[in-house]
Amino acid sequence: GKLSEVLFFPDPAMPCHYAGNCRRNNCTYAHQPTNLTRLLQFLGSARSTIDVCVFTITCDEIAEALLAAQKRGVRVRIISDNDQSKTQGSDVERLRAAGIPVALDADQYHMHHKFAVLDSRMIANGSFNWTRQAVLFNQENVVLSDNPALVAQFCRQFEILWQKYYKR
Amino acid sequence: GKLSEVLFFPDPAMPCHYAGNCRRNNCTYAHQPTNLTRLLQFLGSARSTIDVCVFTITCDEIAEALLAAQKRGVRVRIISDNDQSKTQGSDVERLRAAGIPVALDADQYHMHHKFAVLDSRMIANGSFNWTRQAVLFNQENVVLSDNPALVAQFCRQFEILWQKYYKR
Ligand SMILES: [Zn+2]
């Protein structure tokens, strides 16, 4: 494994959608790389599969990265928490409506993971829920790793949870 | 690094305090190794320092492992979330009362990490808050690693947060 990177949030600002071409006066969005832009780039590097197992997803930029992956032919699957998926701002139902298969836990406890496996080859994992609050305000971490032993364990657990929660 | 282990919770039961010597009829506690006993063993392997940076601590077995470490001469430090530390069942004030230095974030946002660094040489990190609910009920992960690049990044971040939050 060559990838052993930790992203420590919060970021100073959400990324500017105009990035290098921003002409707005006093634009308060970020024009330099941030932890979020690194995570989006990481998700953007998937070639064949993204298996997401995350408690809550409300960060629209991350949801857009998953939709973009699906559009370029990456097979995306999502496991998330049933209670969180119904809360305001959740992107989970929108991702499901776009054709991404979603599995929700069926109980009152927390499907509390915050990991993703890319191409059965790399993982993101840590404290970071995929929310705007976590990006901008919380102290959070995301580890990016291609350690084969770690990746194999997360792949296996994803399949176990997918079997457990996915309803056709 | 030789350590690349992932603990996946929930456990089937809390560990029996009598372990191999349990004579209780129909004891419903766990008498075999569990994810929690592995985590306790991991904390028990620290020789000089344990730096804890965890959102919430209510699992008494883990609190006891920190107290035991302190008693055998390990220097323990704790960073936690100020709001969580006041909730019922929190072990943070008890650990502070026992002489372990505690730093709390001072804001309304979440100090949401769930990591610990042992001897500046190994880390535990993941989704797992140090709570009884996370042990017994939630889907959670803890990565145990001695990858030097990862450990160095968590050591550095611990010091940054300690400087930010610790009040003498
Ligand atoms: Zn801008």
Ligand SMILES: [Zn+2]
């Ligand atoms: Zn027993």
